[in-house]
Amino acid sequence: MASDFDPRFDPAFQRGFEARGSLAAPVAPRFPAEETQRSVPQPRLVQPTLDRADAEVEAQSADALSVGPAPFETRGNPWLRALWIVAAVFVAGGVAVQFAAQATLQGASRSAIEFYVVPTVAAELSPWFLLTGLLAGVVALLLNAIRWRPGLQ
């Protein structure tokens, strides 16, 4: 029974070991140990040696990992939600103001303010809202992309 396992490797990592119970008696190798060692090339275990420079670099990396600031969180972040809302409102507002200015220019104006002031102010302000809203949306998207991990959201 025990000869079903490959004698070159530990039976604990071979198929069928759990079915027989891990408390079973250790499996005796089919071949004598010396013969197995002669037939199968054994990998040479080389102990890694760290010189002083490597050790310092490793210590610095460990320090940088442990002391660095904790990354920001996007899930449940109320400010990020506000940023999304501001981005949407600014873009929508900029587009709406631009359309309103165009409509005012094309329609019949009843007063001097409607004729002169509204289109001028709208034309001056709408790029601010539009560009800022677009940039806010890009930044919000970027923040989400930086913190995105598979299966997080």
Add this chain to the structure above:
Amino acid sequence: MKVTLALLGVAVVALGTGAAWLVADVADWFGHPIPISSSAGLSVFRDASGNLASYLRYVPGPALALIGLGVVLVPIALTLAAARWRPRVY
């Protein structure tokens, strides 16, 4: 958090000051009509009292720049706050 609140405060002040400045500027412009002229090439309007009046083209002043500054500061403050926010651990 202090930086965010400071930026939001500056943004609110800029927006409020800019809007007030703009309203005052427009009121000043509207309060100074020019006599109608057939050679000026300007549109003619009827004011509240029924008189015909004409206006020079309105040129916005620094008020709009102030409003724009406030508009830009709002997302900047929100971005900083979002980047610094951490969930509260109880």
